[in-house]
Amino acid sequence: MNIRLQLFELEDQRWFPHVIRQGMLDFLRFMISKLGAYEATLPLLQELLTKTKQTHITDLCSGAGGGIETIQKGLSQRMGQTIHVTLSDLYPNISTYQYLQTQSGGTIDFIPEPIDATAVPETITGVRTIFSSFHHFPPTIAQRILQDAADKRAAIGIFEGAQKSWVEMILLWLAFPIVIVLVTPFIRPFKLSRLFFTYIIPLIPIGIIWDGTVSLLRIYTPTHLQQMLQTIKAPNYTWQTGRVGNKPGKHVIYLIGYPN
Template identity: 75%
Template structure:
């Protein structure tokens, strides 16, 4: 699937009810975590940490923080030292972030105020990541995110949990309606509103199916990411894109970017929670 269509997703709309957006993002976090969908991205993220001497990640456009707990644990094991993560978003999902902070023992923290990925504040430290969200941005804003990272000499990893194929689109429509109905009672933190808008008025399932379809159609291919990165004004910056993974639910499209002169980067030590 080499086409890219800039269609709209409900969760991007300012008027879209927060309770429905939250229910959709909580389901996405649950599925990404259960499938360990970003397992193949962990070695790539470890590479960025080691190249820059960092042990802290600031995740941009975090949504509900899907899969981030497993990534934090595996990275800490791989690097044999604690790796901490700060979640951030233009529309912070505070309930999900508080849940992740509590269950991680403080290894995962969050910024409670809105953070614009195209112009990250100076408080954003460490390696930057974006999981499952880069496709939301049209090319000019996507390039602004990459340019902001390059301007501030920050390493960045873009990861999309898909191969971008017609098979994935077919599986979405055939199996996800049933999966949503089966797993919703097990999604945490528990919310009565999630049950109501899944089983009584099924706005959450409909939103998931529409936004999931549009996400695949909006997703950038590795070739498109590479062309985009080539337009970033950053003479001493290295970019690499590609696909990795082992099959449906485990495939990842990625773009890595980091300053070449890594020895000149100051290692940022996150503040104690």
């Protein structure tokens, strides 16, 4: 699937109910964590941290922090030291971030104030990451995110958990409605609103299927990313992009950049 369509996702709309958006993001976080969707990115992140001599990740556009627990644990184990992660977002999901902070014993923390990925404050340090969110941005804004990292000499890793294939699209339409119904009671932190808007008024499942479909169509392929990089002014800065992962549900498209 080489096409990219800039359609709209419900969770991006300001008018979209916050409770539905958070229910959708909580499901995404649960599935990414349980499937280990970003397992294949660990060697890339380890190399990026090692090259930049960092032990701290600042995650941008964190949403509900999908998969960050397993990533933090996996990186810490691989590197033999504790890797700290700070979550941030333009619309911070405070309750979920507090839950992740408690669950991780403080190795995951968060910034409660809104953080714009196109203009990250100089005071915020660490290797920048964006998981499952870069596709939300049209090319002009995506370029600004990359340019901001390059201008501030910050390393950045962008990861999309998908192969971008029609098979994934068909599985989303046929299998996900069943999966959503089965796993929702096990998502934590527990919320009655999540049950209500899944089983009584199914706005969360409808939103997940719609946004999942649009997400696959919006994801940038490595070719798209290479074309975007040609617009970035980044002297003495190295970029890498490609695909990793060869297991079902564990394919990842990535873009990594770091100062020389």
